[in-house]
Amino acid sequence: MSLPSDAELRELTPAVLAVLIRRGADFATAEDAVQEALISAVQTWPDDPPRDPKGWLVTAAWRKFLDLVRADTARRGREDRVVAEPRPGPVAGGDDTLELYLRCAHPALSPASAVALTLRAVGGLTTRQIAAAYLVPEATMAQRISRAKRTVADVRFDRAGDLGAVLTTLYLVFNEGYSGDVDLAAEAIRLTRQLAALVGEGSAGSPEVAGLLALMLLHHARRDARTDADGRLVPLAEQDRTRWHTAQIAEGVDLLQTALQRDQLGPYQAQAAIAALHADAPTAAETDWVQIVEWYDELLRLTDSPVVRLNRCVAVGEADGARAGLAALAAVDPSIPRHAAVAAHLHEKGGELSVAARLYAEAARRAPNVAERDHLTRQAARLNVLLRDG
Missing domain, CATH: 1.25.40 (Serine Threonine Protein Phosphatase 5, Tetratricopeptide repeat)
Structure with missing residues (x-):
């Protein structure tokens, strides 16, 4: 049996965290418990791989949660409010991952805190990885994440969240680009794909989610051409377009066209349309600047x-x-x-x-x-x- 990759393990993180919160765990302690369960998985799975990775993580994280609660005498009263440890077995259906996105993008959080919490709780990155990506000491990032978790600790799942705030947070992640040992642009694309699957094509917010994903793909497709061999910045007009990733461009254009057909234009769709016009031009001289100006006019109407x-x-x-x-x-x-x-x-x-x-x-x-x-x-x-x- 093959072990899950790091990316697959991170995919499980929000689902496991959602299960713990659904069982009555508070957000901050549950998130700590999931991180400890992930560490245990990395240490034990190579020698003893589980048949059901998600079920294993849920069981391990729940035990870690109960240990953390019992270890904190100030929180001992909460032990009476949590259910007894479930018996090992398949995890019940249901996915509250979308609520985790909404919680991590809560308006009470600063943009920097929302990004950090999203990367930790939904993205499954370690505090060290996030700190390295932002070029700050690990202790500083740990404090930022801890404060963010306390801020959203009392946010309930039955309160409506703002999908727009989630999209803004993911776009901030994407714009951080590359630093540390994590490609945040690729991570943002992964998380936005996950969000698109959670929201579903028929929902009211789906065109803008698709628009954001299209925008990310169209920009990310140019990544290899943005710098020269010496690491110097290469402007768009001077880039070697043969180095652009055509598969990502094609996917981005398809996503955008499907989103625009819903006739619910939003800022991310308009930005993606501008990026698509740049990507569609064989050379800089052939860029359709008249259409780009028209899309900027639409974007100004939406955002000013x-x-x-x-x-x-x-x-x-x-x-x-x-x-x-x-x-x-x-x-x-x-x-x-x-x-x-x-x-x-x-x-x-x-x-x-x-x-x-x-x-x-x-x-x-x-x-x-x-x-x-x-x-x-x-x-x-x-x-x-x-x-x-x-």
Whole structure:
């Protein structure tokens, strides 16, 4: 009998946690118990693999839960409220995993705490893995997760949750990308697939779940082309499109088309449509910028986000020329991150190289990460060389 892979083991985590909570366990203690059961599984399964991995984990986690409750005298009164340990055997049907997603994205949590708790409770990652992904000490992440668990401890399963908050949390996970020993972009795709299966195609929220999954796949398909051999950032227009993952693009487009047929347009579907238009272009020069501007207009109608307004300026500049792009940019708050970078691009497109070089340098000073800072610095240097030699 083959043992479950790490990914398969993580798939079981939310279902096991949901069983414990359904039996009366409080969220925080149940989550700790599941993590301890997972550790035991890693230690014992290679020599003694179970016939029913989920049932084994439920039994082990329930025993760990009872041990944790008994060990804490301040919580001893809860022992009278939990049922006796069930006899080993098949686990009863039912899946409360969706409620776990909703609980982990509770509005009382900060976005950072919601992400951390989702990765731990639903994703099955260890505190060490999450800390490494966020480049913070393990003790710091442990405190953040502990506070988050206390915050949602009294959230009941019979209270309606916000699916939109879950999607936002998963998108935040995706945007963390790659760091530590866990590919958070791939993890976000895995969790969003799971959420899509839980929500079901016929539900009211399914088009946006599908839209988010499509958006992730379309962006993730370009991962190998985003950096060169030296690890330097490669802009979309300069990427080697033969390195894009066509299977992921095809899946993303199919998901998006199915979602759009429901005629329940949401922000993630609109963003996915923009990503699909980029993916559909054989070359950067063949990009349908007019359609992209139209989708940005739809997105602004849905969100009115200043970041969307900023990105729309780039599309307008490509569709209607640099002057039109700069005119649109004049209405955008200059304090928005990457405003100077967009201005630099549009001024360069309009032939104003000295202005563009100065703005690239300014954008580099404000860059949110090293890769982007280095790219913008090189852009400024490139234009300065042209100005000097011209």
